[in-house]
Amino acid sequence: MIQAVRKKEAFLNxxxxxxxxxxxxxxxxxxDHINLSIDKGDIMAIVGESGSGKSMTIHSILQMITKNLLDSYAGEIEVEGKSILDIGEKEMQQIRGKKISLVAQNAMTSLDPSYRVGKQIIEIILDKTNLSKREAIEKALYLLEEMGIDEAKRVFQSYPHQLSGGLRQRVVIAMSLACDPDLIIADEPTSALxxxxxLQVLELFKKINRDLGTAILIITHDFGVVARIAESVAVMYAGQIVEQGKTSEVIYNPQHPYTNSLLNCIPDLDWIFLDGVGKKPLFQIKGEPPNLMNLSSGCRFANRCHMAKDICRSKLPELKKVHSPDLNHLVRCLLTERRESYAK
Amino acid sequence: MQNESLLDVQGLTKVYGNKGSLFVPRKEMLAVNNVSFSIKKGETFGLIGESGSGKTTIGRMVLRLIEATAGDIQYEGKSILSMKKGEMDKLRSEMQIIFQDSGSAFNPRKTIGEQILHPLNKFHSNSDAGYQYNKVIEMLDVVGLRADFYHRYPHELSGGQRQRAGIARALIVKPKFLVLDEPVSALDVSVKAQIINLLIDLQKEFQLTYLFIAHNLDLVAYFCDKVAVLSKGELIETAPTIELFRKPKHEVTQKLLSSILTLDGDLGEYYRKQSAI
Incomplete structure (x- = not known):
């Protein structure tokens, strides 16, 4: 079993x-057997295509999967060393917002169109803390200013539809900070922008991390976003983590063919600066992710992998450490395993 | 590639607002201001700019889905703004559009096949059922979907498959000109590449001309021959792609291009140096 090397102040395990x-x-x-650990002050990213399980991971962590959809959880989720899988809904509500808050993809779904923005922020503060109404208003205005909003008072008085997409996203991020959480989970926070x-929103997350020490878990399908903000990254495919490690290691030394393919999907702009020399065809990953109801016994990426061998179709690889300067660089690929054992 | 222009846009302007009355003050908003460009046959022309800069409004005005307030649009040398409804309807089979949100571009209660057939019925209503069915199957094949997608409903398809179906529906009436309104913005990175590659193949196969509206600037760089930059309804810069991305002249363009996220970090550095020279 894999044991992540822990730093001092582990927050989420x-x-x-x-x-x-x-x-x-x-x-x-x-x-399927997801292992993640986030320390206080970390910035981590989960990257993968739709249906890879990115959103399911965060909905599991926050236990937001609705009762009639959920069959069962197994394994362990710990916040500050305390298991949260078997605690009651009341205790869970103390964790949501206060310890871990969520920034959803579409800001409009987090805001009520019929109330002024300010009212919605102070409602959270009043609900989750002991501050008085006056203090709550002051805090809300302070948060909006911290988000780089020039006219905080005007925004405070506005309805959501009166704000631009970028401003709305800032308001939602301000709301997520209302109770000083230790971790913000952001689900594709910039895809619609x-x-x-x-770029401004990503810089804002960095600023929050720097100034307040808030850990950030960002969900995205774009490696450009990962490269810009995250210190470490987990690549998900068909419900499993296929590669995990420091961002620089995963980007410059990718070991899993899927990671490699995702990186190749970002168009290379070098040819523009070389007078059009070396323009390569746009890379695409063939096919579609497998149906999770109907999985083969082999590697889940085998059918789309350009390197796949017979062994890949019959044996499911495990997530294993690879030879890398990053001690926590893990990869789930039989071919990488084979290459490594050959090199030894 | 021919050098003849397919679409000529001159001084295109759109003003939104009310006429005003005794009780309601007159209020106007200039959405598109005096925009001119021309697109050559077989070319891919990119239109970029921040949201609210008027990209989509221009795309729709070119097809007369929104009526222009002033200006002139010539398609193959004929002014389309003065055309009567009947004439314009005929022309519509040559000018089609692909939408961003393939989910809302399809009727959830009808099968994909029926909906791909719909434009064919409108423009070639006298063809018989067998011919029409074969035509739809042929179009599904052109965009890389299996024949059994004919009987599926939109919600049974993934985003990428639905976008392919949208392309099939536009192509069935054999258009020459397509407006691509953010066709890949809502898709996964890997699927984006599939759709762009498909559009490139189709362009070669059927000699199509594209107006590509997008905010994925790296794809614009890859896909377009020429790019125009819009800011607050005005065209601030038009140039061949390589020229624009290498030496953006306007400050707004530089700022826009600086926001491309690359794996190696900041492109902004490069553009700041450029503007210093």
């Missing part, structure tokens, strides 16, 4: 998490 949900065809294992606004 996910060990061998298995999540099963009900589907019309029966019970489906959407997460313009490139320049996207």
């Amino acid at each position: 996910v060990t061998n998490l298995m999540t099963k949900i009900h589907t019309p065809e029966g019970s489906m294992t959407v997460l 313009d490139p320049s606004v996207q």
Whole structure:
């Protein structure tokens, strides 16, 4: 079993998490042996395509999967060393928002269109802390200013529809900070935004991390976002982690063919600066992810992998350490294993 | 590639607002201001800019889905803004559009096949059922979908498959010109590449001309021959792609291009140096 090397102040520890949900065809294992650990002050990213289990992971951590969809959890999720899988809904509510908060992909779904933005922020503060109403208003204005909003008072008085997409996302991030959480989980926080606004929001997350020491777990499908913000990254495919490690290691020394493919999907712009010389065809990953109800016994990526051998179709690889300067660089690939044992 | 231009846009302007009355003050908003460009046959013309800069409005005005306030649009030398409804309807089979959100571009209650057939029925209503069925199957094959997708419903398809179906629906009436309104923005990185490669193949196969509206600037760099930059409804810079990405002249363009996320870090550094020279 893999044991992540722990730093001093571990905050969140996910060990061998298995999540099963009900589907019309029966019970489906959407997460398979997920191991993650986030220390206070970390910035981590989970990257993968739709359906890879990124969102299921965070919904499991926050226990937000609805009762009639959820079949069972197995494994362990610990917040500050305390298991949260078997605590009651009341205690869980103390963790959500106060210790871990969520920034959803579409800011509009987190905001109520019929109330002013300010009212929605102070409502959270009043609900989760002991501050008086006056203090709550002061805090809300302070948070909005911290988000780099110039006219905090105007935004405070506005309805969500009166704000631009970027401003709305800032408001939602301010809300997520209302109770000084130790960890913010951001689910594709910038996918719906313009490139320049996207950059501003990513810089804002970095600033929050730097100034407040808040740990950040960012969910994305874009390695460009990962490269910009995260210190470590987990690559997910079909409900499993296939590669995990420091961002620089995973980007410059990718070991799993899927990681490699995802990185290749980002167009290389070098040819533009070389007068159009060396323009390569746009890389694409063929095919579609497997149906989780109907998995083969082999590697889940085998059918789309351009390197796959016979052994890949019959044996499921385990997540193992690879030879790398990063001691926590883990890869789930039989071919990498074979290459490493050959080199020894 | 021919040098003839397919679409000529001159001084295109769109003003939104109310006319005003005794009780309601007159209020106007200039969405698109005096925009001119021309697209050559077989070319891919990119339109970039922040949200609210008027990209989509221009795309729709070119197809007359939104009526322009002023200006002129010439398609193959004919002014389309003065065309009567009947004439314009005929032309619509030559000019099609692919939408960003393939989920809302399809009717959830009808099968994919029926919906791909719909434009064919509108423009070639006299063809018989067998011919029409074969035509749809042929189009599904062109965009890389199996024949059994004919009987599926939109929710049974993934985002990438739905976008392929959207392309099939546009191509069935054999258009020459396609407006691609953020066709890949909502898709996964890997699927984005699949769709762009498909569009490139189709362009070669059927000699299509594209107006590509996007905010994925790295894909614009890859895909477009020429790029125009919009800011607050005005066209601030138009140049061949390589020229624009190497030496953006306008400050807004530099700022926009600086926000491309690359694996190696900041492109902004490069553009700041450029502007210093």
